[in-house]
Amino acid sequence: xSEKLPLxxxxxxxxxxxxxxxxxxxxxxxxxxxxxxxxxxxxDGLYKVVETQPDIIFVDVMMPRLDGYQTxxxxxxxxxxxxxxxxxxxSKDTLFDRARGKLVGSNQYLIKPFNKKSLIETVINxxxxxxxxxxxx
Numbered sequence: 001x002s003e004k005l006p007l008x009x010x011x012x013x014x015x016x017x018x019x020x021x022x023x024x025x026x027x028x029x030x031x032x033x034x035x036x037x038x039x040x041x042x043x044d045g046l047y048k049v050v051e052t053q054p055d056i057i058f059v060d061v062m063m064p065r066l067d068g069y070q071t072x073x074x075x076x077x078x079x080x081x082x083x084x085x086x087x088x089x090x091s092k093d094t095l096f097d098r099a100r101g102k103l104v105g106s107n108q109y110l111i112k113p114f115n116k117k118s119l120i121e122t123v124i125n126x127x128x129x130x131x132x133x134x135x136x137x
Contacts, residue, residue, distance in 0.1 A: 005033025007120065010127055011052055013037045015045030015071060016060035016089060021112065025058065028116040034123065042066025046074060049081060055127045058110070061090040061097070069104045076105030085126035089114070 012034045014025045026036045037052045039045035041063045049057060057075065061068035072086045085107040090097060093111050101109050110122055 005031075007123055007127075008033035010034045010056070010123060011037070011054040012056055012058065012123065013039060013045060013048050013052055013054040014058045015039040015042065015048075015063070015068070016058070017041055017063045018060070021060065021089070025114075025119060028119050029123065031116075032120050032123070042068070042071035042074075045071055049075060049084070054084060056123055057084055057086045058089050059086060060112075061088060061092065061101075069100055072101070072106050073104040087122055087126070 007029070010033065012029050014022055014029070014036060016022050016025070017040055022038045026038060029036045037048045037054065039048045042059070043066050045057075045059060059068040059071050068088055068090070072088065075081045075084065075086055082105075086105065087108045087110050088101040088106045089110050089112055091112045098109050107126055108122060110118065
């Protein structure tokens, strides 16, 4: 009998132009049981959000064509998606950056490089599982 994974069934869209970040995020989240959908930029990300109807979205700030702030604003201003938590991923940790993230409606700011624990805890804190699951690893 296999042990149930802590985030089994949680759908995540991870939008980042860095292959390394996408791959590490996918590995960490998949190991916890998430269904992970990856996108390389904001336009691709918006398509994947519509297609997937995820439980949570991670979006990088610095991307070509459509940056993370614009992508977050478009998601949060859309009636069907405004209640999906959006977590901004960035290596820039200034007060201005955090304020800009809040202005576009992000639910959290996660500094890169992230680790497995911070990524999993973020998903737990922003999904319906937060009362049911604790992550100790």
